[in-house]
Amino acid sequence: MSFMLPSASPSARSVVGVADDLLAALRGESALLPRADSVVLVVIDGLGAISLRAHAGHARALTAGMAKKDVAQSVFPSTTAAALTSIVTGVWPGEHGLVGYRVLDPIRDVLVNQLSGWETDGIDPYTWQAAPTIFERAGGVGHESFAVGFAGYAHSGFTKATLRGAEFVAATTAASRIEAAYALAQSHPGSLVYCYLPEVDKAGHKYGIASSEWVAALEDVDAALSARVPPGVGVVVTSDHGMVDVAPNRQIVLEADHLEGVRHVGGEPRMLHAYLEPDADGVSLVSRWRADLEGVADVVTREEAVRAGLFGPTVSEAASPRIGDVLAIARGSWAVYDGTAADQRGRGMVGQHGALTPEERQVPVVRLGAFAR
Structure with missing residues (x-):
């Protein structure tokens, strides 16, 4: 894709x-x-x-x-x-x-809102x-x-x-x-x-x-x-x-098998930041997500997003590691959710943005x- x-x-x-x-x-x-x-x-x-x-x-x-x-x-x-x-x-x-809704604090290795x-x-x-x-x-x-x-x-x-x-x-x-x-x-x-x-x-x-x-x-x-x-x-x-507006039948849920090698999932359903484990096979994950989310979301690496100028003409040293290793940017009226997250209240949100x-x-x-x- x-x-x-x-x-x-x-x-x-x-x-x-x-x-x-x-x-x-x-x-x-x-x-x-x-x-x-x-x-x-x-x-x-x-x-x-x-x-x-x-x-x-x-x-x-x-x-x-x-x-x-x-x-x-x-x-x-x-x-x-x-x-x-x-x-x-x-x-x-x-x-x-401020490169998303929830992003990684790379110093403490935690997601922050x-x-x-x-x-x-x-x-x-x-x-x-x-x-x-x-x-x-x-x-x-x-x-x-x-x-x-x-x-x-x-x-x-x-x-x-x-x-x-x-x-x-x-x-x-x-x-x-x-x-x-x-x-x-x-x-x-x-x-x-x-x-x-x-x-x-x-x-x-x-x-x-x-x-x-x-x-x-x-x-x-x-x-x-x-x-x-x-x-x-x-x-x-x-x-x-x-x-x-995102209808219930336009909600795509990533379960545990989709998230193998992912340490944190940040962002929001129309623009996910995926932060990988240090030893994760990023190439395989990107390939798998691109196949599974064909027509639903554009899946790009941090390097591709920065090179395309998505976050602006320059990305600072402080901002760069806050961006996910892999991004899933929803198309149309789709939304992509982390099905392993303990808090699923966001699934009830109708109007959404981020893409x-x-x-x-x-x-x-x-x-x-x-x-x-």
């Missing part, structure tokens, strides 16, 4: 540059955005451009001025830990090092993710920064890794978070404000993007974004990734307020 990296135009916009465009707009130096007195970056977790356009009637505030070109490519893996970090640092996963396991898995956010954030860079040139989100996120390890340099402001509903973000931007001229909306992603994981619950979450977020933007404030609304499909990687980039066309 051959592996072909999905092609993208060399001029295609990436989420990696979105935050830097906003910072440049404060100085009137952005090639894409007009100058603004203050700027707001709204990230709607889990909202792909394809699913947004398919439900445009339920998101009129978001799609009213959305042109065909108002999209960007997310990073790989198309998962929150990797993509959100790329948005707020302006660098690719191969550089910031890069989204919610910073405390329980013992990860130091200041050394594990060492790239400067956009908020730190903004502060370095005299701009205040704020991050608006749920109170429970305020002191998390992921927040320390990705939002350091910003003053955290808590708000509960999507509407109250948008209201707080706009008020901060208005009352602090020259500021950079980040606002995180996870509701769509949560509904998609639990119910799927074909569900009424997902539509209701989209409508709620869209209603929040219909609020008037204060004069002089530029707003960009984007997402970290989209998702696809390379357009549904997962194409995200909206909508301009509001002083940035509106």
Whole structure:
């Protein structure tokens, strides 16, 4: 089975540059955005451009001025830990090092959850993710920064890794978070404000993007974004990734015989990282997986993935061993599970992401307020 990296135009916009465009707009130096007195970056977790356009009637505030070109490519893996970090640092996963959902800490030989396991898995956010954030860079040139989100996120390890340099402001509903973000931007001229909306992603994981619950979450977020933007404030609304629905009959389970020679299985069902035993026959495992997962997933080695630029143009020495020796990247609407894992709760998740499909990687980039066309 051959592996072909999905092609993208060399001029295609990436989420990696979105935050830097906003910072440049404060100085009137952005090639894409007009100058603004203050700027707001709204990230709607889990909202792909394809699913947004398919439900445009339920998101009129978001799609009213959305042109065909108002999209960007997310990073790989198309998962929150990797993509959100790329948005707020302006660098690719191969550089910031959050290369998946659960990855190997090679020093301790344990899997760590890069989204919610910073405390329980013992990860130091200041050394594990060492790239400067956009908020730190903004502060370095005299701009205040704020991050608006749920109170429970305020002191998390992921927040320390990705939002350091910003003053955290808590708000509960999507509407109250948008209201707080706009008020901060208005009352602090020259500021950079980040606002995180996870509701769509949560509904998609639990119910799927074909569900009424997902539509209701989209409508709620869209209603929040219909609020008037204060004069002089530029707003960009984007997402970290989209998702696809995985039906039960599209779940492929790897049992013990498939995992012979595998020491750890990380990642997530649409992008598995397999870490091999030191004496494992990697060539045989890759050959076996390629045969067994024909049409279901692309199976590539770490070296092939790095050479193809999947994790970005460069992969640091720290990030490289966090990438699996072998990767299984799901195609279409398939998902691949570790059947030997003690925790099988993920098998009930409907909406999923992490792979390379357009549904997962194409995200909206909508301009509001002083940035509106």
